[in-house]
Amino acid sequence: MAKTIAYVQERGYSTEDNLMTALTTSQSETANCRKNLRSTQQELKRINEQIHYTGQYLANKSVYREFLHAKNKKQFRQEHLSEITLYETARNFLKQHSENETLLSMKLLKSEKEKLLSIKNMQRQEYQKRKQYEKELQTVCKNVEMILHGKSDFEKNSEKDIPPR
Numbered sequence: 001m002a003k004t005i006a007y008v009q010e011r012g013y014s015t016e017d018n019l020m021t022a023l024t025t026s027q028s029e030t031a032n033c034r035k036n037l038r039s040t041q042q043e044l045k046r047i048n049e050q051i052h053y054t055g056q057y058l059a060n061k062s063v064y065r066e067f068l069h070a071k072n073k074k075q076f077r078q079e080h081l082s083e084i085t086l087y088e089t090a091r092n093f094l095k096q097h098s099e100n101e102t103l104l105s106m107k108l109l110k111s112e113k114e115k116l117l118s119i120k121n122m123q124r125q126e127y128q129k130r131k132q133y134e135k136e137l138q139t140v141c142k143n144v145e146m147i148l149h150g151k152s153d154f155e156k157n158s159e160k161d162i163p164p165r
Contacts, residue, residue, distance in 0.1 A: 004143040016144060023137040030134045033127040040123055044116045050097065051109045053090040058106070060087035 013019040063083040070076035077084055
């Protein structure tokens, strides 16, 4: 109880309403941090897919070019089916997911990935801090409620479990 009172006084919460407002604000900020982190993770997933398919496209481009110039296309396709399939899959993916018709370089994609990883790490740290602060405020709110109103959740639950005599 003494720690709770010291915490409330140090932080300047003069009323229970002020404390509850701080908790509500903290919950909102934590939710926003989580939303931003998830957004960055989705963008990172998109970049990783683009890196994967760009690498697949570039690795099999020469085989596909040979296929286009081959005299017996049917036989060449049978001999190099996996490479041609990988190339066509990558090409179709990149066409669907590109705003303009140009292929982004691997260097550019990897630098974008590094930037997103850095942002993700900062966002994760911020989210963890806010989550911990929110948990701290929840504990303080429960303790203040117990001090002011006299019953803890444990006592309330145990009263429900005991049958009347």
